[in-house]
Amino acid sequence: MAERYDLIIVGTGFAGAFFLMRYLERAPADVRVLVLERGGHDDKRWQIDNRRTSNIAPEAVFRNSTPEKEWLTSPGFGGNSNCWWGGTTRMMPGDFELKSRYGVGHDWPMSYDDLEPHYTVVEEVMSISGPADSPHRRSKPYPQPPHRFSEPDALLKKHFPDGWFHAATSRARVATGTRGVCCASGICELCPVDAKFTVQNGLASLYKDPRVSLQLHCPVVGLETAAGLVSSVVYQQDGKDERADGDVVVLAASALFNPHLLLRSNIGHPLLGKRLHEQMSIDVCLDLGGVKSYNGSSTVSGNGYLFYEGEHRRNYPACMIETWNAPFAYGHPxxxxxxxxxxxRLFLRFMFDEIPRDDNTVTVLADNPAMAEARFVGYSDYANRAWAEIPRMVEVLGKALPIERVVNTALGRTTAHIQGTVVMGKDPATSIVDGNLIHHQFRNLLVLGSSSFPTASPAYPSLTISALSLRAADHLMVAKSA
Ligand SMILES: Cc1cc2nc3c(=O)[nH]c(=O)nc-3n(C[C@H](O)[C@H](O)[C@H](O)COP(=O)(O)OP(=O)(O)OC[C@H]3O[C@@H](n4cnc5c(N)ncnc54)[C@H](O)[C@@H]3O)c2cc1C
Ligand code: SF4
Structure with a gap:
């Protein structure tokens, strides 16, 4: 007979871990939680010895049918928190209201103010380093002081005091109990000194809670439904199919694998698997006269908000700029x-928001249903209008920087921010989950993570993923106690 749990969570990345954190804070002592994770515990020693973060190759779990567009996944305990780079900007208020403010894209079913308290908690847990004069409305300062600007950043800040800021990041400025100080070495996938936050160095204790049973090497293969609810989760253990029954089931398997699991389980919706997207990034390499780069104290040292909010968003996307501060430049010298x-020489990455297209998809691979298939045919016309703006933007930056020449302008292969595929919204006809990430039809099923994002803002997604998970867990616990 299948074991019964109050809660079953699939996945141990940001989405699953922050949900579990809030759930355990609020849950009674006798709840039973099962966490199922496809990969194993590839710890830091293993990662450094093997120069990768997972012993499962991405090709073993999904096929990229359009490999010119990269998608990166690192299966295992902690998910992509093991290989992320630690950028943690908040979304801006307008990102939540693209449709109602600017008449394009889709609104999110919540506002910046709804997420603000949750952003603050996530920043505390991750011990984020950030500026004192953030471009966002904040209820609390960043927990850690900012990293040192590079010389170009300092000039940009002097010229554009309200448009240029120290980068918000989980790459520690000050050592924490479990993390060293970031040394700007720029190999952040591995981060040998463990400076960036990961689930392994920040939230692993959750999985030792006596209420939690963590099962590694257990890929989930499907969900079963009965009487309008999800009743069981089917997973593999030691090559055999096993089943666990759950009162509440949470998918936190990422924007590649959440839709894959729902499709395999015949929990359909006309939009399921569609709107795979991420920000469009354009990399610009500049030669400067007499100003030296690479002297900030972290990999990305500044974020530019000069071209972010404003009426231009009716016509072309918002932009956030990264100053790269490590001698690593995506193929540019x-x-x-x-x-x-x-x-x-200065390397800048311009990140633009994107309005997803229905024809960028995640599906079940026809010749091997255990694998997902990603297909990306292109960015939207909206995002592509960014190209025409780049020369003007560089000209504006030239007011602060002695630009001698533009060495290169190129489309970034990936920002590694997989989003869309199980989108959220208020209307069940045009969205799959609601603003609390509860499935519109199966009300004991939550689908967490950036799969829910209706649009891609220029901000990095993981802080928002984590804040949404806290909000979803709060809502669940309030609903349970009502
Ligand atoms: C190189 C790189 C750099 C990045 N840099 C940044 C950055 O600077 N800032 C930022 O915000 N984001 C960054 N990201 C993106 C960030 O890593 C993701 O947004 C984030 O990890 C998503 O969190 P998640 O919990 O939703 O999914 P994941 O972290 O992908 O976790 C999903 C988990 O589910 C498990 N899983 C999947 N399928 C199954 C299954 N069938 N059964 C059981 N378990 C399953 C996986 O093994 C994994 O542990 C970066 C990503 C990469 C690859
Ligand atoms: S720059 Fe170096 S220390 Fe800092 S997060 Fe990246 S790898 Fe870690």
């Missing part, structure tokens, strides 16, 4: 081959 001038 990072250094100038000129005597005494080799660091007079």
């Amino acid at each position: 990072a250094f100038r081959l000129e005597k005494n001038r080799w660091t007079e």
Whole structure:
């Protein structure tokens, strides 16, 4: 007979871990929680020895049918928190209201103010380093002081005091009990000094709670339904199918695997698996006259908000700029081959918001249903209008920087931010989950993570993923106690 649990969570990345954290804070001592994770516990020692973060190759779990567009996944305990780079900007208020403010895209079913308290908690847990003069309305300062600007950042800040800010990041400025200080080495997938937050170095204790049973190496293969609810989760253990019954079931398997599992379980919706998306990034490499780069104290040292909010969003996307501060430049020559001038080069990444297209999809791979298939045919016309704006934006930055020439402008292969595929909204006809990430039809099923994002803001997604998980757990616990 199948074991019964109050809660079953699939996945141990940001989405699953922050949900579990809030759930355990509020749940009684006798609840039983099962957490199922496809991968194993590849700890830091293993990761450094093997120079990768998971012993499961991405090709073993999904096929990318359009490989010119990269999607990255790192199955295992902690999910992609093991390989992320630690950028943690909040979304801006307008990102939640694209449709009602600017007449494009979709609104989110909540506002910035609804998420603000949750953002604050996530920043505390991750011990985020950020500026004192953030572009966001904040109820509390960042827990850690900012990283040191690079020289170009300092000039940009001087010229655009309200448009340029220290980067908000989980790459520690000050050592914590479990994390070292970031040293700007720029190999953040691995982070040998464990400076960035990960589930392994920040939230692993949750999984040792006596109420929680963590089962590693247990890929979930489907959900079963009965009487309008999800009744059981089917998973594999030691090559055999096992079943667990749950009162509440939470998918936190990412925007690649949440839709894959729902499709395999015949929990359909006309939009399921559609609207796979991420921000469009355009990388710009500039040569500067007499100003030296790579002297900030973390990999990305500044974020530019000069071209973010505003009426232009009716016509072309908002932009957040990253100043890259590590000699690693996505295929561009990072250094100038000129005597005494080799660091007079600046690499900027312009990240633009995206309105997802229905024809970018995640499906079940026809010849192997155990694998997901990602297909990306292109960015929207809206995002592509960003290209025409780049020369003007560079010209504006030239008011602060002595730009000698533009070395290169190129489309980024990926920002590694997989979003969409199980989108949220208020209307069950045009969305699959509601604002509390509860499935519109199966009300004991929650689908967490960036799969729910209706649009991609220029902000990094994981802080918002984590804040949404806290909000969803709060809502669940209030509903249970009512
Ligand atoms: C190189 C890189 C750099 C990045 N940098 C940043 C950054 O700077 N800032 C930022 O905000 N984001 C960044 N990201 C994105 C970030 O990693 C993701 O947004 C985030 O990890 C998503 O969290 P999640 O919990 O939803 O999913 P994941 O972290 O992907 O976790 C999903 C979990 O579910 C498990 N799972 C999947 N399918 C199954 C199944 N069938 N059965 C059981 N378990 C399953 C997986 O093994 C995994 O543990 C980066 C990503 C990469 C790859
Ligand atoms: S720059 Fe170095 S120390 Fe900082 S997060 Fe990246 S790898 Fe870790």
